[in-house]
Amino acid sequence: MSIAAALSEQGAGAPASRPVKRARTGASLLLLPGTAYLVLFFVVPAVALLATSLYVKVPGGDVGQFQPAFHWQNYVDALSQFWPQLARSFVFALIATVAALVIGYPMAYVIAVRARGRSMLQGMLLVLIIAPFFTSFILRTIAWKQILADDAFVVTAFKWLHLMAPDGRLTATAFAVVAGLTYNFLPFMALPIYASLGRLDPSLIEAGGDLYANGFTTFRTVTLPLSMPGVVSGTLLTFIPASGDYVNSSLLGNSTDTAMIGQVIDARFFKVLDYPTASALSVVLMVAILVLVSIYVRRAGTEELV
Amino acid sequence: MGATTAAASGSGGAALELWDVSKAFGTYLAVDNLTLTVPSGSFFALLGPSGCGKTTTLRMVAGLEQPTSGAISIGGRDLTGTRAHQRQVNTVFQSYALFPHLTVLENVAFGLRRKRVAQPLERAAEGLDLVQLRHLADRRPSELSGGQQQRVALARALVNNPAVLLLDEPLGALDLKLRRQMQLELKRIQTEVGLTFVHVTHDQEEAMTMADTVAVMNRGRIEQQGAPAELYELPRTAFVANFLGQSNLVAGTVVERGSDTIGVEVAGTRLVVPTSRAVSAVGDVLVGVRPEKIQLLLAGQEPGPGSNVLGPGTVTDVSFAGVSTQYLVDLGRLGTFTVFAQNLVGGATLRVGDLVSLAWSVDHTFGLAGDEDAADGTADLDDEP
Numbered sequence: 108m109s110i111a112a113a114l115s116e117q118g119a120g121a122p123a124s125r126p127v128k129r130a131r132t133g134a135s136l137l138l139l140p141g142t143a144y145l146v147l148f149f150v151v152p153a154v155a156l157l158a159t160s161l162y163v164k165v166p167g168g169d170v171g172q173f174q175p176a177f178h179w180q181n182y183v184d185a186l187s188q189f190w191p192q193l194a195r196s197f198v199f200a201l202i203a204t205v206a207a208l209v210i211g212y213p214m215a216y217v218i219a220v221r222a223r224g225r226s227m228l229q230g231m232l233l234v235l236i237i238a239p240f241f242t243s244f245i246l247r248t249i250a251w252k253q254i255l256a257d258d259a260f261v262v263t264a265f266k267w268l269h270l271m272a273p274d275g276r277l278t279a280t281a282f283a284v285v286a287g288l289t290y291n292f293l294p295f296m297a298l299p300i301y302a303s304l305g306r307l308d309p310s311l312i313e314a315g316g317d318l319y320a321n322g323f324t325t326f327r328t329v330t331l332p333l334s335m336p337g338v339v340s341g342t343l344l345t346f347i348p349a350s351g352d353y354v355n356s357s358l359l360g361n362s363t364d365t366a367m368i369g370q371v372i373d374a375r376f377f378k379v380l381d382y383p384t385a386s387a388l389s390v391v392l393m394v395a396i397l398v399l400v401s402i403y404v405r406r407a408g409t410e411e412l413v
Numbered sequence: 414m415g416a417t418t419a420a421a422s423g424s425g426g427a428a429l430e431l432w433d434v435s436k437a438f439g440t441y442l443a444v445d446n447l448t449l450t451v452p453s454g455s456f457f458a459l460l461g462p463s464g465c466g467k468t469t470t471l472r473m474v475a476g477l478e479q480p481t482s483g484a485i486s487i488g489g490r491d492l493t494g495t496r497a498h499q500r501q502v503n504t505v506f507q508s509y510a511l512f513p514h515l516t517v518l519e520n521v522a523f524g525l526r527r528k529r530v531a532q533p534l535e536r537a538a539e540g541l542d543l544v545q546l547r548h549l550a551d552r553r554p555s556e557l558s559g560g561q562q563q564r565v566a567l568a569r570a571l572v573n574n575p576a577v578l579l580l581d582e583p584l585g586a587l588d589l590k591l592r593r594q595m596q597l598e599l600k601r602i603q604t605e606v607g608l609t610f611v612h613v614t615h616d617q618e619e620a621m622t623m624a625d626t627v628a629v630m631n632r633g634r635i636e637q638q639g640a641p642a643e644l645y646e647l648p649r650t651a652f653v654a655n656f657l658g659q660s661n662l663v664a665g666t667v668v669e670r671g672s673d674t675i676g677v678e679v680a681g682t683r684l685v686v687p688t689s690r691a692v693s694a695v696g697d698v699l700v701g702v703r704p705e706k707i708q709l710l711l712a713g714q715e716p717g718p719g720s721n722v723l724g725p726g727t728v729t730d731v732s733f734a735g736v737s738t739q740y741l742v743d744l745g746r747l748g749t750f751t752v753f754a755q756n757l758v759g760g761a762t763l764r765v766g767d768l769v770s771l772a773w774s775v776d777h778t779f780g781l782a783g784d785e786d787a788a789d790g791t792a793d794l795d796d797e798p
Contacts, residue, residue: 316497318524
């Protein structure tokens with residue numbers, strides 16, 4: 108239908124308006140399933156979450172019994188009690204994102220730029236990045252628990268090299284949680300950067316050298332700016348899920364000084380059955396991420412990039 | 414015009430020399446023992462079909478490839494082994510390679526900034542004046558037309574006042590009319606700034622229009638080099654005769670050797686070739702003549718004195734091309750000759766099936782070595798880039 112519209116527009120200009128209108132109805136029909144899905148599974152739950160976050164305890168009721176209200180005090184209570192976990196979530200997520208960028212960028216660079224033209228090698232290296240996805244997320248995190256365990260070889264080796272105090276440990280530490288987050292979200296960082304670098308015209312790198320820029324300067328002034336779309340999507344795909352993650356902090360951390368907000372929400376919801384606080388924290392997390400991300404995207408200035 | 418004087422006041426370019434340069438990619442020899450001198454301030458064209466090694470040669474001069482053996486020097490300084498950013502050489506890339514994340518002005522200022530030239534933006538703006546694009550300084554390359562991008566790429570290379578400016582098929586992506594215009598523009602700029610230009614192209618007309626010196630490359634070697642007219646009038650190999658313009662070549666045997674001419678027996682007819690225009694004066698040779706040098710004679714018409722005559726033969730094809738008409742004449746055992754006749758009286762004067770003889774001046778005849786393939790360098794449809 109839209110092809111017909113385009114054709115008639117190219118031909119005589121006048122009778123174009125009717126087919127265009129029909130094409131628009133066609134487009135909205137095509138959007139219907141997606142819109143319905145989003146309304147049903149995103150808008151409705153989000154409103155429900157917002158409503159639950161304002162509920163109050165039923166007077167004299169059982170544990171987990173609440174009634175609708177507009178109790179904004181829930182937010183104040185939740186934040187004053189759990190702000191350290193919220194702040195820690197963002198700090199951990201930020202460190203993990205930076206670490207994933209530092210590790211993932213060179214990986215993506217080697218695959219996209221250095222292995223350019225050798226599609227067999229590129230394919231193999233990409234499979235290596237994606238391969239961990241073949242195993243379950245939980246299983247991989249539990250495996251990390253084993254790797255970082257007190258009597259495992261990593262800790263033993265560190266102690267032998269005197270890089271760690273004799274009574275030091277890795278498991279149940281902030282390091283273990285951040286390492287787990289970094290590991291688990293690394294592919295989400297590396298793949299968008301790979302895609303960005305793969306589109307990079309190699310003659311631009313040559314032009315940099317031709318115009319008196321050495322390898323590092325060419326990277327700083329040409330390659331890196333042109334891969335920014337990949338860096339931005341990679342950091343978002345890492346930071347957003349990492350700040351809400353609770354698997355790594357529960358499996359690799361301890362419940363006191365490494366707890367992240369996801370872990371608290373999980374506990375509030377399923378153990379304490381304190382739904383309003385859990386909902387309030389979820390809303391706060393959502394809004395905080397939204398604000399942080401929009402500031403970041405604006406600062407990164409992706410709209411200027413091609 | 415301030416930009417012109419600023420650019421022209423520089424070194425004015427330097428001579429480029431290649432000594433026995435070879436480049437192998439695995440077992441494939443892209444450039445084969447090439448020795449070449451480009452005089453300072455000249456417009457030099459490397460002409461050849463795709464895959465002849467001309468771009469590889471250019472990339473070795475730029476420092477983007479290193480030769481397998483041999484040496485490259487610019488202005489007398491040996492540069493072999495140095496990297497691209499260390500060489501006072503700039504390239505106009507075939508794809509232009511403009512930085513899409515920078516404005517036109519910042520693209521032009523890129524090299525100036527790297528060299529820490531004072532006031533890079535002012536200098537870049539002057540560079541844009543040279544290509545008449547200052548009004549587009551704040552645009553992104555993607556907002557420019559192909560011809561404008563090409564000129565930005567040229568300005569970006571020129572502002573650095575390089576010892577040698579390399580042009581890698583810079584006009585290849587432009588349409589015919591724009592290409593003609595840019596050829597003249599490039600020539601004008603080169604004359605103005607006086608830098609050494611090395612231009613790589615597969616378009617023989619482009620090479621002849623612009624360059625002072627043309628080197629015809631084939632299979633990694635230089636076949637012949639010289640001024641365009643010299644190359645055209647006196648090709649020394651069958652490849653040059655066919656690749657640069659068109660030629661009619663016939664095989665024959667030297668049967669007579671005079672003081673300044675040789676007589677060549679070609680399928681029963683005697684052709685005369687000036688000794689000075691013959692590569693070989695013994696045994697089997699190829700005798701050649703350019704199509705526009707040939708005069709078509711109808712029965713009864715006499716050739717002028719000092720002419721070689723072949724035929725009669727049958728006209729098999731007539732194609733009218735405005736300025737001239739191209740005739741194909743079948744000469745039986747000698748094959749088919751191409752003749753260009755100027756349309757002095759308007760329209761074609763001969764028809765398919767007419768019997769004609771071909772005559773041309775001895776002075777326009779050239780002789781090539783007989784062991785060459787007479788079809789070498791003719792347009793191969795599978796070979797076109």
